[in-house]
Amino acid sequence: MKRPFNFSAGPAAIPEEVLQQAADEMLNWGGSGMGVMEMSHRGKEFISIYERAEADLRTLLAVPAHFHILFMQGGGLAENAIVPLNLSKGGTVDFVVTGSWSQKSFKEAGKYARQHLAASGEASGFTSVPDAASWQLSQDAAYVHLCSNETIHGVEFQQLPDLQALGCDAPLVIDFSSNVASRPLDWRRVGLAFGGAQKNIGPAGLTIVIVRDDLLGQALDICPSAFNYKTVADNQSMFNTPPTWGIYMAGLTFQWLLRQTEGDLHGVDAMEARNRAKAELFYQYLDNSQLYLNKVDAAYRSRMNIPFFLRDENRNDAFLAGAKAAGLLQLKGHKSVGGMRASLYNAMPLAGVQALVAYMQEFERTSA
Numbered sequence: 001m002k003r004p005f006n007f008s009a010g011p012a013a014i015p016e017e018v019l020q021q022a023a024d025e026m027l028n029w030g031g032s033g034m035g036v037m038e039m040s041h042r043g044k045e046f047i048s049i050y051e052r053a054e055a056d057l058r059t060l061l062a063v064p065a066h067f068h069i070l071f072m073q074g075g076g077l078a079e080n081a082i083v084p085l086n087l088s089k090g091g092t093v094d095f096v097v098t099g100s101w102s103q104k105s106f107k108e109a110g111k112y113a114r115q116h117l118a119a120s121g122e123a124s125g126f127t128s129v130p131d132a133a134s135w136q137l138s139q140d141a142a143y144v145h146l147c148s149n150e151t152i153h154g155v156e157f158q159q160l161p162d163l164q165a166l167g168c169d170a171p172l173v174i175d176f177s178s179n180v181a182s183r184p185l186d187w188r189r190v191g192l193a194f195g196g197a198q199k200n201i202g203p204a205g206l207t208i209v210i211v212r213d214d215l216l217g218q219a220l221d222i223c224p225s226a227f228n229y230k231t232v233a234d235n236q237s238m239f240n241t242p243p244t245w246g247i248y249m250a251g252l253t254f255q256w257l258l259r260q261t262e263g264d265l266h267g268v269d270a271m272e273a274r275n276r277a278k279a280e281l282f283y284q285y286l287d288n289s290q291l292y293l294n295k296v297d298a299a300y301r302s303r304m305n306i307p308f309f310l311r312d313e314n315r316n317d318a319f320l321a322g323a324k325a326a327g328l329l330q331l332k333g334h335k336s337v338g339g340m341r342a343s344l345y346n347a348m349p350l351a352g353v354q355a356l357v358a359y360m361q362e363f364e365r366t367s368a
């Protein structure tokens with residue numbers, strides 16, 4: 001069976017090799033006579049899966065030794081509460097709002113801290129980001145939050161801001177749910193990164209938190225124990241039962257990512273080269289077309305999630321029906337933005353983008 005290309009924004013495509021390995025091991029992992037879902041999280045089999053997943057993620061993202069990697073639950077949205085519960089000390093937290101996800105983070109934090117809007121891209125309809133030099137950062141912020149890739153609006157930071165150079169000593173918190181492992185990350189600029197797994201890493205249900213050690217141990221008293229980063233860290237993510245299946249699947253994906261090469265590049269560097277090539281191909285086509293259009297400022301265009309519009313919106317249903325018939329799935333845009341959206345996560349091969357462009361060219365030609 002030839003599988004269709006799945007452009008879903010999340011839960012999203014998983015590398016076929018990963019799915020195949022999981023299928024092969026479903027009933028009997030490593031000769032244990034058990035499937036992974038049936039294992040005790042405290043047994044030696046699962047502990048070995050967990051330890052390898054953590055070590056591979058550390059290698060893959062070049063996470064320094066003074067950061068903890070936590071495997072949690074609750075998704076990106078729960079982190080919008082868990083981060084201020086752990087890091088705000090009930091004081092002021094700064095937000096750079098660049099789309100729906102950081103806007104949600106901003107709203108939720110208000111339950112636990114004083115939120116301060118340091119900058120917002122709303123005036124541009126979230127098609128651009130105010131220059132970092134213009135951000136109104138607080139003197140006393142406990143941290144500064146931003147979303148490194150806005151999944152719905154298709155706005156991505158091509159590099160993270162250097163807060164210290166902006167005169168701000170607060171740690172940077174990033175929501176990297178939808179671009180984790182798609183490109184290298186400069187940990188010198190990050191205090192904490194969090195993300196749900198279901199965009200670029202594996203199945204829904206696992207949340208990854210990578211936190212600098214000095215930020216542990218300052219949670220508010222009302223913070224639930226299972227969401228207290230220090231408690232989770234002190235218990236190797238096993239204070240309560242972790243999402244074992246999600247950790248296993250993420251681990252297989254990390255192994256797959258570590259195996260990827262592009263020329264001399266390996267792992268995340270190889271993925272970045274591939275993701276750049278995929279996005280360039282797609283944006284170039286959109287920009288040269290008479291029918292399609294992307295509205296995002298070129299400096300902030302996401303490599304992962306590309307919203308686009310048909311200039312003739314009456315053709316939307318025909319476009320989607322034709323795409324589905326051509327084996328190109330889940331291209332409908334988010335309801336808040338409309339139009340279409342193609343998500344080009346790590347698991348989407350260049351061939352998928354080429355097939356999408358070929359279909360769009362043909363659709364444009366025949367609907368002229």
Ligand SMILES: *Cc1c(COP(=O)(O)O)cnc(C)c1O
Nearest residue numbers: 075076077078101151177178196
């Ligand atoms: C999908 C997404 C979320 C929400 O994740 P949940 O797992 O649904 O809580 C948060 N932030 C970003 C950037 C996302 O793409």
